[in-house]
Amino acid sequence: MTHPTTTPGLPTLGGRRSSYRERVADALRAALIAGELRTGEVYSAPALAARFGVSATPVREALLDLAKEGLVDAVPNKGFRVTAVSERQLDEYTHIRALIEIPTTVQLARTADPVALAGLRPVAEEIVTAAVAGDLIAYVEADLRFHLGLLALAGNEHLVEVVRDLRRRARLYGLTALVEQGRLQASAEEHLELLDALLARDERAVHAVMTRHLGHVRGLWAAPQPEQRPAPHA
Template sequence: MAVEGRLDLPMVGERQSLREQVAHALRAALVAGEMRPGVVYSAPVLAGQFGVSATPVREAMLDLAKEGLVEAVRNKGFRVTELSERDLDELTEIRQLIEVPTVSRLADAARADDFERLRPFAQEIVDAAERGDLLAYVDADLRFHVELLTLSGNAHLVAVVRDLRNRARLYGLSQLSQRGTLTDSAREHLALLDALKSGDGEAVRHIMGKHIQHVRGIWADPDAE
């Protein structure tokens, strides 16, 4: 079984709770691919790198476990969850079934103001992609999609999609950013808002479906074109 190596983790301060800061830093390491699937990470070892006690690290790892990002390994630590190609396909299929029809039904020129309020979030995704800030990209991307789905008025649907997106983490982001194609994916959010504002449900359906499949295809296979 693979054992943890030393990670380039930041020291944490006291403005937020240590648990929140550690969880945020660990998510960043996951997104950047520094924490690898299948590898077991020890809370005491990570705590030493953070410069904190093991307790907030264990608490943060338990938070990540609830999100499906890691799993506890008895008497050893936490292992980054591995997702198979089949897992990714199934999660993508569920997202397509839920998000595409839900978002396409929102298309309505009379709701232009609602969609315009989401434009700063969409632009934030593009800006983060352009500067290569992967964690900011992930945060903005999740916020955009959650806020958009919230317009449906179905809180349970939003919770389900949030969980799906957490489980199907963003794969290959660092490679995508290095190749300069992350910005192209980011701009799809702006195109989606334009279609929603115009009331073109078919265009929304096409863009949303393409975007989800685009995410599945390229992020799961960083070498895909």
Template sequence: MGHLKQRTLVTARERLRDQVAHALRAAMISGELRPGEVYSAPGLAEDFGVSATPVREAMLDLTREGLVEPVRNKGFRVTEVTEKDLDQYTEIRALIEIPTVGQVTRTATREELEALRPVAEEIVRAAREHDLIGYLEADRQFHLSLLALSGNDRLVETVGDLRKRTRLYGLSTLDERDRLIPSAEEHLELLELMLAGDAEGAEACMRRHLGHVRSLWAKAE
């Protein structure tokens, strides 16, 4: 009985650690946590209303992802992403996602593709309503769910990691200027091309979409 209780506690602790890590990623993307700045675990814990332990654990997870780096006796510094980094991440995503979209267009069922529609619509809704966190989560879900239709789990894992590393530091400013809406609407355009069985058109749309996202990063800078 004691072992079962301990196991439950460990699971709850891990869940809190994951929730804090997710919140920290969102804060980096929105620009609340700035690159180059050092943040202490106790200070962030106070903001989140939790103890410092899950924050430290979450920060260690983000360190392994390359999002932050430890600063002795001070906390963690949010790593900076250079223009070269963004170009290289975008190039890798293009090499993976563009041909995969073509493949999925040829092999996925109509039902599988239609299941993506509510998520694509959620991206547009969130962009129009300035729901930044909702926008980011729906965008992540759409892209990774689409890639999952390829049946390649490692591919999805790789793109998921790349997405974590390509934070949009100025996203909140772009959101205020409604510059996210055109990019959001491209998800519905892509879905319609895939449903029509237009693999070449879908690949071209994904290429344009990734280029659009990269231009948003440049404007955010």
């Protein structure tokens, strides 16, 4: 997998504009999710800066932000170690997301502007395109834009930020395995299925698709690779 030479920026959501530091942090998260930054490995800010083609200062600042999120730990005089996510943490994050996202999305079947919903279709199609190409970073970025853009239609900015934080903490382990198994496209196409159900005002279908989709997040995306699983307790 080639490493990006520029930091990908996410489009604004609800007027939110990313700073350069935030864009660097987004690029690092994407590299972590795609498996380019490995759990347990220690990375220095200068080395990552050279890898991403940026200066060391925003990388160091972005790593400090990721440390606050629990994604990396500072290692004195060496850099930052990518932290592992336990099975229990993944279960808790997914449970909270289900409590927030399923009822909120079902409500959107009654309240969301059809034009605004239709405006998310190009993003949903980007997700499918990225899945077909096996482009994990593009997939993750489009998936984030879709889900946060959809939740933003509920008009609660704090809710959007809570889900953004949960997604960052949970990460999306297992994407590479999904590509190899040919299952990533099916998960991607659920975004289009969800939009169709929302536009049809079919609350039952929306509930079913969201429940299934979040089940994939936990059962498929979030499943750690064998070398990433925490060692069993004696």
